[in-house]
Amino acid sequence: MDARQILKENITKIVELTDAQLDDFYACCRRESFRKGQFLIREGDEVTREYFVLSGCLKTYFLNDELKMTILQFAMPTWWASDYMALYNHCKAAVNVDCVANAEVLSITAEDRERMCHKIDAINHFYRWRTNRGYAASQKRLLSLMTNDTKKRYEDLLVQYPTLFQLVPKHLIASYLGVSRETLSRLYHASR
Template identity: 60%
Template sequence: MEAKEVLKQHIAKTASLTDEQFDYFFSCFKQQSYKKGQTIIGEGDRVECEYFVLDGCLKSFYINDDMKMFILQFAMPTWWASDYNALYSGAKATISIDCITNAEVLCLTNADREKLCSELHQVEHFFRWRTNKGYVATQKRLLSLMNNDARHRYEALMEQYPALYNLVPKHLIAAYLGVSRETLSRLYNS
C-alpha cells in the first residue's frame, strides 16, 4: 500500500476528512527512508518533527549516566514516535530514536501539525485522541512498572506487539521491560 493510503486509513479510524482536506494534510508530510541502525533523533538534538512509521521498526530510548539503556517505545507501522517533551517545549532531546530495521517514515514538523490543527478541526480531533491513547498506555506501563510485575509487563508487550518476538533482539526487549536478560529468558521459557 502506498504511504498516502496507509496514513489515510489510519486517520479515518478517528477523524473525518474530505478527500481535499486529506490531500492538504498529506502534503505537509515528508517521506524519508532510514537504514537499520541509523539515528533519527540523537541526544541533544533540536527536535522538529514527529514520525509516522510506514515500514520497519524504530526504538525510542534513554541512556543513563551508567550507560544503561531504557527503551520507552518500539514504533512499528502506523505508530508515531518522537521525543515529545523536546518537540513540544523546544528543549533539546533527552530521548533518542533509531532504527531497529530499515524503515520508511512520514515526518511532520511541529509547526505544520499546529497549523493543521488550527486550520482543520478534525485534525485537532485526531491528534487529541492519538495523545489520549498514548497517555493511557503510558499510565498503564507506569503502574505495571511500579507494581514491579515483570511477567505482566512481558505479556502486555507481547499482546501489544505480537510481531516483536521475532523482530527485535532479546536484549532490547529486556531493556523495554526493565529486567535483566536472565529474567527475560525465564519469562520466555515458562
C-alpha cells in the same frame, strides 16, 4: 500500499477526512528512509519533527550515566514517535530515536502539525485523540512497572503486542521490560 493510503487508513480510523483535507495534510509530510541503527533523533538535538512509521520499527530510549539503555517506546508500522517533550517545549532532546530495522516514515514539523490542526478540525481531533491515548498508554505502562512483577509485564506485552517479538531482538525487549536478557530468556522458555 502507498504512503498516502497508509496515513489515510490510520487517520480515518479515528476521524473522517475528505480527500482534499487528506491531500492538504499529506502535502505537509516528508517521506524519509532510514537504515537499521540510524538515528532520527539524538539526545541533545533540536527536535522539530514527529515521525509516522510506514514500515520497519523505531525505538525511543535514553542512556543513563552508566550507559544502561532504557527503552520508552517501540514504534511499529502506523505508530508515531518523537521526543515529544522536546518537540512541544522547544528544548533539546532528552531521548534518542533510532531504527531497530530499516524504516520508511513520514515526518511532519510541529509548525505544520499546528497549522493543520487550526485549518482542519478533523486533524485537530485526531491529534487530540492520539495525545490522550498516548498519555493513557504511558500511565498504564508506568503503573505496570510499579505494581506488576516481571512475569506479568512480559505476559501483558505478549498479549498487547504479539508481533513485537518478531520485529525486535530479545535484548531490546528485555531493556523495555527493565530486566536482564537472561531473565527474559527464562520467561520466554517458560511460556512455551
